[in-house]
Amino acid sequence: MTQHTLERAFSDLDFAMMSRAIKLAKRGIYTTAPNPNVGCVIVRDEEIVGEGYHHRAGEPHAEVHAMRMAGEKAVGATAYVTLEPCSHYGRTPPCAEGLIKAKVARVVCAMVDPNPKVAGRGIQMLRDAGIEVQIGLLEQDALALNPGFIKYMRTGMPFVQLKMAASLDGQSALSNGQSQWITSPAARQDVQRYRAISGGILSTSKTVIDDNASLNVRWDDLPNSVQAQYLQEELRQPVRVILDRQNHLTDALKLFHTDGERVIVRSDGDCIPLLDSAHQIDLSTTLKRISDEHHINHLWVEAGATLASAMIKANLVDELIVYLAPKLMGSDGRGLIGALGLSAMADVIDLNITDVRMVGVDIRITATIKRNEIR
Template sequence: MSDTFSPDDVKFMQLALELAAKGQYTTTPNPSVGCVLVKNGEIVGKGFHFKAGQPHAERVALADAGEKAKDATAYVTLEPCSHYGRTPPCALGLIEAGVSRVVAAMADPNPQVAGKGLKMLADAGIPGAVNLLNEQAEVLNKGFLKRMRTGKPYVQLKLAMSLDGRTAMASGESKWITGAAARADVQKMRAKATALLSTSATVLADDPSLNVRWNQFPDDLKAEYAEDTVRQPIRIILDSKNRVQPNHQLFHTHSPVWLVGSIPRDMSLFPDFCEQMLLPENYDFDLLMTELGKRQVNSIWVEAGANLAGSLIEQHAVDELIIYVAPKLLEITVEDYANSRI
């Protein structure tokens, strides 16, 4: 397979990546993928994967191009799939449409694909090239790619702190530290994540909903997405002592809630979208992440206090730190500051 690319190849793959990014709030557990079909230097079809179970990017682009897809070059941000799932193989669709060349930003590490899509195309006489703007493609699907490679989700830990490094008042009281811009960014990050991880301590202290709040969603994204198309994350709550109760705000919105613990409890009082995830007593985060990977959780956005943050970091369970720093000092004494863990 050729690894030499022209300026036009780069231009059209960049467009495919921009299209793929449109699916990052809707596609999980599937990857975000974009596709552009080009013939004689002109775009004849384009598309992106919007949601699991709906047509993949290549199929959307082929439908957009119609008969013009014949002899076109397909630029796709991830190797075309070669297996039957909820949709037919995209590699087969490209073959049937008569494309003349396929350029993929990167190979798909999914064991069901893993080079098989490119091989299917090659066996049909369609030349392929791979690894064009692959670093951008990696960033776009870092959750999906980590799960495919390791069986575990990509973990982002969010911390908000004041200039003096505090994440809460000296009394332990939680309060807004950052401003509206940071809160809008948090809503965006929540919407990108497959799941949001927190603790029963946070639920009891703050009674949060831990959902994507449309009224705080960035205005540019509101213009691009309908409210009902932006997916809500699964809320995963570490609740070893079964302290979370059905009257908490968590259960006033209908995205799934998974209560993680080791002591079975009566779940009949909880809504149908809530379940208990039982793990052995004294489980570690490696086991938790492995189990979440089995449940097709690509990425986790962590919102909790210093104890969970510290434990995740100590157990090397964090892939990325997202730190919001506000230009203010919290109300603490010199003694409190000196004794601070942060």
């Protein structure tokens, strides 16, 4: 069945209610990780009788909030859920079982849960109980809600966003290393928002030392729109992962005197030693390990040209977030990306530009890498 044929199977009310469920799910983007963002709307006789979203891991799921609100009005109703209801016992009971007990008549799921513990079992449980189940309404919107959760469940690796900032002529710093500040306060607020969404921030000891960076989420620097919707204590601090192969970090740095978990990747000692055959940090293995051990499925990378090029060459970047400031710094500045070892135009890395917008006076470009294999 094509997407067009699939969408014709749904009514205007179905579209409206799933759109509302997706909007509800977005309320959890700063609080829910590593769990997925999920929204649920329960409708009976074309009226909303219950709705909710998943707030935080370990707390009730979206369906539970919606069913509590609906009460007995859930009987014979339709539940719109952005992700297949879970079918297993974790920190909370299975939502599919709850919907069965609530006696809903129909469940519309935007997408199947990629978690191997679910993966269609919730849908089958509902159907076995005599509940009508339809799948695929606004699936692309639902996929966009949880890039980290989905990628980790499918591949065991985190969704990686690489952030870079440069002048309009592509320089990330002056020749003497000065770079504060290339971008505007509005762009730096935008970066705080991305940090808050992620489960972890990856950087290098050089970046931390050069900027004396704390790499945490600073409440006062978040956009007003975020501060208006959340309490400060609701927002989580991402895990800060620092690559420090030569053990340059010292306790005097801000990194060690600000809230939030830290993971230091070093060549020896009691930290994570992950070196490849060339005695460089094995980036792929590092990302896999920190994802598994620290429950990071969405990783935000802030670092200089060397790590940026290494991540790209290792084919570990899912999305580029590039801020371009209306400044010129000259060819004697420091470039945005390190050497990629290219010698032919056929090997140049092509990008898909997915979004371009102004953030303050700066341009923010969002892009993905076209090629499946980076040489």
